[in-house]
Structures are given as structure tokens and as C-alpha cells.
Amino acid sequence: MSLSRRRKKHEEPEHEGPDERWMASYMDMVTVLMCLFIVLFAMSAVDQDKYVQLRNSLATGFGQVESEETDVSAGVVVPAELVEEEGEGFTDIELALEEVEELEELREQIRSSLAASGLEHTVSFTIDERGLTVRLVGSETFFDTNSIALAPTAIGVLNASGPPIATSPYSVSIEGHADGRPAMAPYPTNWELASGRATAVLRYLVEATGVPATRIGAVGFGSARPLVEEVSPEAQATNRRVDIVVLSALPEAVRSLIPGLVAEGAG
Numbered sequence: 001m002s003l004s005r006r007r008k009k010h011e012e013p014e015h016e017g018p019d020e021r022w023m024a025s026y027m028d029m030v031t032v033l034m035c036l037f038i039v040l041f042a043m044s045a046v047d048q049d050k051y052v053q054l055r056n057s058l059a060t061g062f063g064q065v066e067s068e069e070t071d072v073s074a075g076v077v078v079p080a081e082l083v084e085e086e087g088e089g090f091t092d093i094e095l096a097l098e099e100v101e102e103l104e105e106l107r108e109q110i111r112s113s114l115a116a117s118g119l120e121h122t123v124s125f126t127i128d129e130r131g132l133t134v135r136l137v138g139s140e141t142f143f144d145t146n147s148i149a150l151a152p153t154a155i156g157v158l159n160a161s162g163p164p165i166a167t168s169p170y171s172v173s174i175e176g177h178a179d180g181r182p183a184m185a186p187y188p189t190n191w192e193l194a195s196g197r198a199t200a201v202l203r204y205l206v207e208a209t210g211v212p213a214t215r216i217g218a219v220g221f222g223s224a225r226p227l228v229e230e231v232s233p234e235a236q237a238t239n240r241r242v243d244i245v246v247l248s249a250l251p252e253a254v255r256s257l258i259p260g261l262v263a264e265g266a267g
Helices: 003-010 022-044 048-061 092-116 152-167 190-209 233-239 258-266
Strands: 123-128 131-137 171-177 216-220 241-247
Touching: 092 123, 092 131, 092 152, 092 258, 123 258, 131 152, 152 190, 152 241, 171 190, 190 216, 190 241
Parallel strands: 171 216
Antiparallel strands: 123 131, 131 241, 171 241
């Protein structure tokens, strides 16, 4: 038998039909392209804040970046406002409780100073979602009729209230209010009268008691925000007031919890 015949005899039988081995490579390429387009779509709609949080969380989780603001166990970046100096996160309720305690401490400092001067009954206190309000009620107690000049009682109250506020970290809003009676000359409206009284209180707190000018402001609301319906002279006196509002700087979600905590404490 010739060499060519023996070689043909031992050769594998020829494959019948088209060669489909290229399909495996083609399917791999399609899969890679699909993944590429999914990634491109996801990147086109990325939320920058969530991307930064995810990046920081992954980096910390894999030990690539040290971060005191990342909860490694949960892989979640703790918001900056909820992080202590040591990096421990607090819940909203814990932050609100701490704020109530600090505002109550400031209130007691002011109350004690007023009591030492026999003036503890000349103001009222309120702690709510805005912060601590020291309310100077009844304009004749603190101002002469249709005047923005501070009466002796007002000066005594401000001398007692100003130093504790000055040493606190809070910003302060001085808010003037008038009753609903028409204004008299030299003030064309109650806006000017209320604003003038608020400014007089602000100036005294800054110039005489050391409250930093960088964190205090004054505003006049005229008669637009009465506390009660004016059906009597006593009601009018309630609406004639200057409020010293010590403002909380916490996020709104935390501050909204303060009234409920104060009510629970009072109960």
C-alpha cells in the first residue's frame, strides 16, 4: 500500500457542515460590549454625592484610605454634621437632646443673673425648634410710650442677659413687635417703631455686654405677628414685645425634635 493511501486511511473524518467555533469568541465580545454600555449608562446618570460616599466607603473598606468619618462596619459615610471630633456618629434624637440641654443651661444662667437683680419676672423663656427665646413683654416696661429709648428696666434685663449670651457659641436674632394700634409720629408705621426698638436692644447688647457683632442681627415685624388676639389692653401688652432669639444651628430635621423633647421634660 502506498504512503499516500496509508495516510488517508488514518486521517480523521472530515467535519460535515459549517465551522461554528467563531461563535464562542463572538458571544464573549457581545457580553463585554453589553457590560461596557451598562457602565457608560450608569456613569451618565451618576449622583455625585452618592458617588463620593460610595467611593469613600469602598476605599476605607479595602484599607486604601483612612477616614474618621466613615462607618467601616456598615460601609456608610456619616454626614459631617453628625460627626464628633473623635468621629463618632450621633442620631438626630441624641443631637436634639444635647441641644436642649445646652439651651436649658443657657436659660438657667440668664435666669440666675436676672434673679440676682430682682428681674426674673420681667421676661419669659421659650425653647422650641428655633432655639431659646428671651421675651421682653410689655413695651412700657422696657420703652417709654412711642419711644425706642431703653427704659431702666430694659437696661437691667440686658445687663443680666447679655454676658451669658456673649460667651455662648450661638447666633442671635433681635426681633421687634408692635401691637395693632396705628403708629404715631415720628414713626410713620409700626414697622419703624418695632425695628427701632429691636435695633436699640441689639446696640446695647453689642456695645455694653460684649455680644459679638458678627453673630447678631435685628429685624422688625411691626404688628404682623401677634401672639394673641387683641381684645384687651393686656392682650395688646402681650403683643408689644422684643424677642431675643438664641438661634440653634442644627439641621432642620434635628431641630424639629426639640419641642417634643421639651414637652416630655416638662411632663
